[in-house]
Amino acid sequence: MAEKKKTELGRKPTSRAGRSRGPQARGEQTRERILDAVLECAARGGPRAVTYRAVAQEAGVALGVMSYHFSSRRDLLTQAFRRHLQRLRSDAVELPLEDALRMTLDQKVALVNGFLEDMVTDGRVSFLAEFEFTLELARDPELRASIESDVGRTFRMAADLLAKTGSANPQADAMLVSSAMMGMILERLARPEDRAVKRRVKQAVRRMVELLFDA
Numbered sequence: 001m002a003e004k005k006k007t008e009l010g011r012k013p014t015s016r017a018g019r020s021r022g023p024q025a026r027g028e029q030t031r032e033r034i035l036d037a038v039l040e041c042a043a044r045g046g047p048r049a050v051t052y053r054a055v056a057q058e059a060g061v062a063l064g065v066m067s068y069h070f071s072s073r074r075d076l077l078t079q080a081f082r083r084h085l086q087r088l089r090s091d092a093v094e095l096p097l098e099d100a101l102r103m104t105l106d107q108k109v110a111l112v113n114g115f116l117e118d119m120v121t122d123g124r125v126s127f128l129a130e131f132e133f134t135l136e137l138a139r140d141p142e143l144r145a146s147i148e149s150d151v152g153r154t155f156r157m158a159a160d161l162l163a164k165t166g167s168a169n170p171q172a173d174a175m176l177v178s179s180a181m182m183g184m185i186l187e188r189l190a191r192p193e194d195r196a197v198k199r200r201v202k203q204a205v206r207r208m209v210e211l212l213f214d215a
Contacts, residue, residue: 031069034059038080043128047077047136078146081133084126085150089157091118101166108209113202116181120188127185165213173212180208 037059041049050073052066070076095115103111119127137144159174167173184201191197 027069030059030061030065032083034061034066034069034076035080035083038076039084039125039129042077042080042132043125046132050077050080052076074140074143074146077133077136077143080129081147082150084130084133085147085154087126089154091115092157092161095161105206105209105213108213109206112205112209116184116188116201116205119181119185120192124189128189131182131186131189162212167212177208177212180204 034055037055038050040058041051041054052063052073055076056063056066066076070079095111137147155174155178158178159170162173162177163170184204187197188201
């Protein structure tokens with residue numbers, strides 16, 4: 001690497017590559033902040049609450065910045081939902097599912113319960129937004145078409161992960177597990193302080209794991 005020298009003004013010269021990375025990185029950070037703001041707005045008031053003005057205020061950016069990064073409100077919704085699914089895939093990949101065959105039943109149950117607990121605590125806003133987005137897909141065919149490939153990619157990844165655990169029918173199991181998990185997450189989000197709900201969800205997780213691995 002070439003030695004950096006100070007100019008007569010006491011500042012270090014910046015390479016052309018460095019100059020291009022700076023604004024690009026800042027632009028990406030702004031875009032990420034906007035997409036996080038979309039999830040916050042959707043979690044509070046559904047997709048109808050996602051307007052340029054509301055998101056700009058939530059993200060702390062000027063209204064003109066919204067149009068610079070996103071071509072339309074639908075583009076805003078699509079990119080936010082897509083980013084949520086990407087994060088979900090990243091979280092799932094980190095699960096030690098390949099070790100599941102060597103785990104005891106209790107260890108498997110603890111693994112799934114831990115993942116679910118993370119979803120309803122750290123992931124609360126994202127999953128509230130996902131439920132709202134999912135309902136919007138039923139009302140907006142164009143939005144559904146724009147996100148279909150990402151939804152399919154997420155499902156295929158779930159099936160691949162289940163195949164690694166020894167599932168005899170990973171496609172069917174992926175549908176069962178994803179549907180069950182979303183239902184349990186919704187129950188927990190709707191009644192977060194209800195101990196009976198927490199107990200029923202833990203019982204359901206155990207039963208789901210028993211059916212998957214010990215049937």
